[in-house]
Every structure is written in structure tokens, then in C-alpha cells.
Amino acid sequence: QxxxxxxxxxxxxxxxxxxxxxxxxxxxxxxxxxxxxxxxxxxxxxxxxxxxxxxxxxxxxxxxxxxxxxxxxxxxxxxxxxxxxxxxxxxxxxxxxxxxxxxIQLLATHIKETVLSALKKAKYYSVSLDCTPDISNIEQMTLIVRFVSVTGPFGNAAGSVNIREHFLEFLELKNSSGAGMTELLLQKLGELGLDVARRSG
Known part of the structure; x- marks a missing residue:
């Protein structure tokens, strides 16, 4: 005062x-x-x-x-x-x-976590792979996921169904055979906590 x-x-x-x-x-x-x-x-x-x-x-x-x-x-x-x-x-x-x-890395991690959270809620998902050598001639495999996202009550006009496709990351591929790609894919899906087992119901 x-x-x-x-x-x-x-x-x-x-x-x-x-x-x-x-x-x-x-x-x-x-x-x-x-x-x-x-x-x-x-x-x-x-x-x-x-x-x-x-x-x-x-x-x-x-x-x-x-x-x-x-x-x-x-x-x-x-x-x-x-x-x-x-x-x-x-x-x-x-x-x-x-x-x-x-x-950039922090933003990428946040985006990836958001995509994975939505993907884990989906009943089914598919994976697309593509390989190309980088500038140092190391084979890089792109990991892309595709899934159906359902929001709101199913069958209700207020809800929506969207097909989503997202790039997740590049994977360094040391063995470019089908078996090598499969092994790397299964390993990465496991690290990401994605279920590769057939679901029922």
C-alpha cells in the first residue's frame, strides 16, 4: 500500500x-x-x-x-x-x-503414438511394405498400415467410418528375401505392440 x-x-x-x-x-x-x-x-x-x-x-x-x-x-x-x-x-x-x-523427433513420436492408438482399436488392419536403397546403398523398407476407423455409434448417422493409411517408419533391411522381410516385419509389429494373431468375434 x-x-x-x-x-x-x-x-x-x-x-x-x-x-x-x-x-x-x-x-x-x-x-x-x-x-x-x-x-x-x-x-x-x-x-x-x-x-x-x-x-x-x-x-x-x-x-x-x-x-x-x-x-x-x-x-x-x-x-x-x-x-x-x-x-x-x-x-x-x-x-x-x-x-x-x-x-521433429518428439512430434514424430507423438504422431506415431496417436496412429498406433487408433490402429489398436481397429478390428482388422493390413500392412504394406516397399523397399528401396538409400543414398548409402542400404536397403530401406517402408512400413505402412491401413485400417478402418469407426467413430461414434456404429450405424448411427452421427458416427463415421474412415479408411486410414499411415506411414509408420523406415526399417533397415539386411536380408531382402521374403523370409527376411517377414522376420523383420513380425519383429517390428511385436515392438509396436500390434496383434498379429487372428481375432474372433
């Missing part, structure tokens, strides 16, 4: 360790939320993230950093983050390729 000294009290609070620590946490959380959202959009649109440079405001630094630069023109959180980076106030900034890869 010391209103006459309010400016002094506020200044003291703003420079207190507790306030500065809380502000730092708030800043990093807001930065991370925006970067995750940006990577989700780029991934959804099948747009490459990186270029030949990994620094802000350089030519050919990729779509991710170019969009960060664009966001900094209109978003106060990213603008402040860029200011801290360019003034060398901070060196760890969440814009590097390692953080990008980690966010």
Missing part, C-alpha cells in the same frame, strides 16, 4: 532474482511454443527446414530461419529473442539444427 513509492518498489521487484528468473522461464517457454508451431507447419506442408547456412539474416539459411526472421518483424517474443541472439547476449537459442531435429 506504499503508493507514493510505487515506482521504486516496482523497479526493485523487476530487478529481483525471483522476477528475473520467472521472466526467463516465461520467455523460453514462449519461444519454444512458437518454434514447435513453426516446425509443425513446415512439416505439414512438406517444406524443407534447412539451407546451406545455419545463421540468421544470411542468404540461403533455409525456410526455418527465414520464417523466424519474418516472425521477428511482427511478434514481440521472437523479436526480443532475435535481439538477444544478434547482440550475443545469449548463445543457446533453440534455433540450431540439433534442436530442430529433437523437436
Amino acid at each position: 506504499d503508493w507514493k513509492n510505487l515506482s521504486i518498489v516496482l523497479n526493485k521487484h523487476e530487478n529481483s532474482p525471483a522476477h528475473l528468473e520467472s521472466f526467463q522461464k516465461w520467455h523460453w517457454q514462449n519461444v519454444l511454443e512458437r518454434l514447435i508451431a513453426l516446425i509443425r507447419v513446415l512439416g505439414t506442408q512438406n517444406i524443407a527446414l534447412r539451407g546451406t547456412s545455419d545463421k540468421l539474416f544470411e542468404p540461403n539459411n533455409g525456410n526455418f530461419l527465414k520464417f523466424v526472421e519474418l516472425m521477428g518483424m511482427f511478434d514481440s517474443v521472437i523479436k526480443e529473442h532475435i535481439r538477444r541472439i544478434t547482440s550475443h547476449e545469449i548463445h543457446n537459442h533453440y534455433l540450431g539444427k540439433n534442436i530442430q531435429n529433437e523437436i
